[in-house]
Amino acid sequence: MATENYDKQKTIDLRKKHVGPSCKVFFSHDPIKIVRARGQYMYNEKDEKYLDCINNVAHVGHCHPDVVEAGAKQMELLNTNSRFLHDNLVLYAQRLQATLPEKLSVCYFVNSGSEANDLALRLAWQYTGHKDIITLENAYHGHVSSLIDISPYKFHQMTGAEPSQHVHVAFSPDIYRGKYCEDHPDPATAYAENVKDIIEQAHKKGRKIAAFIAESLQSCGGQVIPPVGYFQKVAQHVRNAGGIFIADEVQVGFGRVGTHFWGFQLQGEDFVPDIVTMGKPIGNGHPMSCVITTREVAESFMSSGMEYFNTFGGNPVSCAIGLAVLDVIEKEDLQRNALHIGGYLTQLLDDLKKRHLLVGDVRGRGLFIGLDLVRNREKRTPATAEAQDVIYRLKEQRILLSADGPHRNVLKFKPPMCFSREDAELVVEKIDQILTDLEKTLGLQMSEAVISENGHTKRKEPSDENGLVHPSNGSSHKHTGTLPLDKKNNKKQKT
Amino acid sequence: MATENYDKQKTIDLRKKHVGPSCKVFFSHDPIKIVRARGQYMYNEKDEKYLDCINNVAHVGHCHPDVVEAGAKQMELLNTNSRFLHDNLVLYAQRLQATLPEKLSVCYFVNSGSEANDLALRLAWQYTGHKDIITLENAYHGHVSSLIDISPYKFHQMTGAEPSQHVHVAFSPDIYRGKYCEDHPDPATAYAENVKDIIEQAHKKGRKIAAFIAESLQSCGGQVIPPVGYFQKVAQHVRNAGGIFIADEVQVGFGRVGTHFWGFQLQGEDFVPDIVTMGKPIGNGHPMSCVITTREVAESFMSSGMEYFNTFGGNPVSCAIGLAVLDVIEKEDLQRNALHIGGYLTQLLDDLKKRHLLVGDVRGRGLFIGLDLVRNREKRTPATAEAQDVIYRLKEQRILLSADGPHRNVLKFKPPMCFSREDAELVVEKIDQILTDLEKTLGLQMSEAVISENGHTKRKEPSDENGLVHPSNGSSHKHTGTLPLDKKNNKKQKT
Numbered sequence A, B: 001m002a003t004e005n006y007d008k009q010k011t012i013d014l015r016k017k018h019v020g021p022s023c024k025v026f027f028s029h030d031p032i033k034i035v036r037a038r039g040q041y042m043y044n045e046k047d048e049k050y051l052d053c054i055n056n057v058a059h060v061g062h063c064h065p066d067v068v069e070a071g072a073k074q075m076e077l078l079n080t081n082s083r084f085l086h087d088n089l090v091l092y093a094q095r096l097q098a099t100l101p102e103k104l105s106v107c108y109f110v111n112s113g114s115e116a117n118d119l120a121l122r123l124a125w126q127y128t129g130h131k132d133i134i135t136l137e138n139a140y141h142g143h144v145s146s147l148i149d150i151s152p153y154k155f156h157q158m159t160g161a162e163p164s165q166h167v168h169v170a171f172s173p174d175i176y177r178g179k180y181c182e183d184h185p186d187p188a189t190a191y192a193e194n195v196k197d198i199i200e201q202a203h204k205k206g207r208k209i210a211a212f213i214a215e216s217l218q219s220c221g222g223q224v225i226p227p228v229g230y231f232q233k234v235a236q237h238v239r240n241a242g243g244i245f246i247a248d249e250v251q252v253g254f255g256r257v258g259t260h261f262w263g264f265q266l267q268g269e270d271f272v273p274d275i276v277t278m279g280k281p282i283g284n285g286h287p288m289s290c291v292i293t294t295r296e297v298a299e300s301f302m303s304s305g306m307e308y309f310n311t312f313g314g315n316p317v318s319c320a321i322g323l324a325v326l327d328v329i330e331k332e333d334l335q336r337n338a339l340h341i342g343g344y345l346t347q348l349l350d351d352l353k354k355r356h357l358l359v360g361d362v363r364g365r366g367l368f369i370g371l372d373l374v375r376n377r378e379k380r381t382p383a384t385a386e387a388q389d390v391i392y393r394l395k396e397q398r399i400l401l402s403a404d405g406p407h408r409n410v411l412k413f414k415p416p417m418c419f420s421r422e423d424a425e426l427v428v429e430k431i432d433q434i435l436t437d438l439e440k441t442l443g444l445q446m447s448e449a450v451i452s453e454n455g456h457t458k459r460k461e462p463s464d465e466n467g468l469v470h471p472s473n474g475s476s477h478k479h480t481g482t483l484p485l486d487k488k489n490n491k492k493q494k495t
Helices: A008-018 A065-077 A087-097 A113-128 A187-204 A230-240 A263-267 A295-303 A316-331 A334-355 A384-396 A421-442 A448-459 A487-494 B008-018 B065-077 B087-098 B113-128 B187-204 B230-240 B263-267 B295-303 B316-331 B334-355 B384-396 B421-442 B448-459 B487-494
Strands: A034-038 A041-044 A049-052 A106-110 A132-136 A167-170 A209-215 A244-248 A275-278 A289-293 A359-365 A368-376 A402-404 A410-413 B034-038 B041-044 B049-052 B106-110 B132-136 B167-170 B209-215 B244-248 B275-278 B289-293 B359-365 B368-376 B402-404 B410-413
Touching: A008 B087, A034 B065, A049 A421, A065 A316, A065 B034, A065 B065, A087 A106, A087 A289, A087 A316, A087 B008, A106 A113, A106 A295, A113 A209, A113 A244, A113 A275, A113 A289, A113 A295, A113 B113, A132 A187, A167 A187, A187 A209, A187 A230, A209 A230, A230 A244, A230 A263, A316 A334, A334 A359, A334 A368, A334 A421, A368 A384, A384 A402, A384 A410, A384 A421, B049 B421, B065 B316, B087 B106, B087 B289, B087 B316, B106 B113, B106 B295, B113 B209, B113 B244, B113 B275, B113 B289, B113 B295, B132 B187, B167 B187, B187 B209, B187 B230, B209 B230, B230 B244, B230 B263, B316 B334, B334 B359, B334 B368, B334 B421, B368 B384, B384 B402, B384 B410, B384 B421
Parallel strands: A132 A167, A132 A209, A209 A244, A244 A275, B132 B167, B132 B209, B209 B244, B244 B275
Antiparallel strands: A034 A041, A041 A049, A106 A289, A275 A289, A359 A368, A368 A410, A402 A410, B034 B041, B041 B049, B106 B289, B275 B289, B359 B368, B368 B410, B402 B410
């Protein structure tokens, strides 16, 4: 095949020889060689097709022709740095700004989510004159050294690693596995109080808070959806301490959550972060990224006297690609697709929960969904090995899914936004079969009575945006069977 | 014009509104809007042509068709992360490795020089178990926070800024403006002794050295060429202290120095760094970058247990572009062009020195050249305002050049590698006129006698690779009039 220079074994051998061993491949005992991709499908060297349920970078679909054309055309014309004026830069800044609350008006273009989050820290340090950062348990914000410091997901991989002195780790606002669960009367306030406590403790040590940083929905941390109101309350505590709020949208932005363009908007219109960072999906795979902040923060950064120059950031090619991505999201109504197909997929997974004891929790917004596998529903014991089994068996059936979270037991759905109803049905059908097999082996079978009782909840409790039910007074998660595609639900989804 | 959406003033206004004010444009009082570029030429919105003498990112020439085609073709086919196997990644790693000493065999692909240098620090910290970094005066290694820490060029822009505790600043090995000049019997040893002293001081405080980092030739620092043997001696001191040597080739790599593919190779075959970082020219403008190190360092990094994943790094598009850049360098013999045209340009600038008192020093290797302007040759007083004047007047004549170094008085030449003899003649002719004007205004005129004496040196002293003469026992720099394109010189240049 023209797209292959070496046979697969040779590729593996050369990779072992010349690529850092810390750079892991998926399915290391039998990795996949991909030679082309289109939409939500990837093809290996034998032209076998894989359904991609994980690649949130290929946001508008792998190799989208409009994006490719925009990039190729601009590459032919000009690709230089932002010390020269260029319309693509300002057009793109305008377009991004228009998706955000008005006060988030000043952009910095960089090359990766890591560069974006590092710059966000620099902005916060300069603006506040403080040094300390509050981050969440299991958070991942990037691979440069300043971000490893604030990423428990990473630094906990090192033996005996402790957070740096200037880093404080707050509870993850996880109402399934966290300190305050769905049976708590007000988890948003309770989790925000934890941040307040941390601030007070830091102050007692003479330390000062520069920023609170969180993904708007935690991704690697286990597809965690913070309770509504949490960000507002945290922002208040942090701002009272002279700090600012950084919303990391690198994984979840650009319409993925369905009801809104940005994940933080799920918290309500009354919440506006001081800095928003974006990345992965922004260029559909092209290395680019952006930090957007307020005029006040930007001017304070300038007042340090230090120029900010990023060699590749905001070049005309990146901006042309960024503009094309925004165009495709609009033209193909991909945010709405995320809402509908995401809702449908959530519902199908929810149905799985009714039949499979291994499914502990289904949670998500739009096409950002987690399936939390457990060995024991009461204890919520993470079913780590089983989650690995599911993704390996799916891979054999040419479906790409991954498991993440601190226990690596949460199946993560974050497919290209063109994901279809049929794709959703296919992956859920396969998971259904695999869970059936696994439960048979484990002797975990649900009684008819339980299945019927689960079905019963359908008529009892209202569902939220994605058809999920979070009963406020029960200890277990229950979900309706209502399809989010019906009219009543669509209305709810818009609120 | 189809390539312009807004008139220039509107672009400026929007940029003021939506782009971080720390992001400066060139010639801020009358910035340039560029809409297309080709080879070593850039064109503004009126289709007026500028000669580009500064853009070392557009290494093989702006918008080189081979590079554009390679990128466009691969974008159409596949652009995904390196958790899947792909031949481009291993092909590219092989090709890069082949340009380096054999022990530098393991690659990490990232998105920018900043990401590369940050990763180099992480590798050094993990491998050595030490924390401290020795950097050079006026060094610039990138914009992420860990690199601002080791970049005096940046942190000195902030009022009252001092280096962090773990950062030690060594003398810049600058034999024109540094502590030990060309009249010193052995500046290489003397500058290396300074590093040794720093290590000893650090040890006295109980601190331990992780790495010494330096650009192979200092760029922003003022186009500084370290004396041959300096790196070897520094490496010995640093390795004796358990640290490693990081060569930053972000600005100067990929054949620019003419005689060699990498700048550090100018130090001799007996010098091999432990880590080499590359960036800017690597993708001719595409955001990509690489860190190459030894098997030992890479395995130690892996042993921490922390995976290294870079979302965009090493994607098939970046690798296709990287491969195309290497192909063009070879096919068009651009390293040799850098040697010859760089030598010729150096010679022309050298001739300027004979006629203009404002020229204090001409130094360079290949197409990496600095023209150090001075108000007083004896005192070597930096002619900062005059350097600014030169670049502004050149701009009016549509020639792009910049001034850098700690005093912003060094005119920096680092043009696309396809720079021609005619380009060299044009820029030097214009500088000649401008210097004549400036000297007239300043009342700085060289006597006929001096011009004749300068000419006289031609027959007295041998020239080095680029036709430069560094007399070992004089206090002033003198240069031959010998063209480096003649046979004898070409031979010398190969050594």
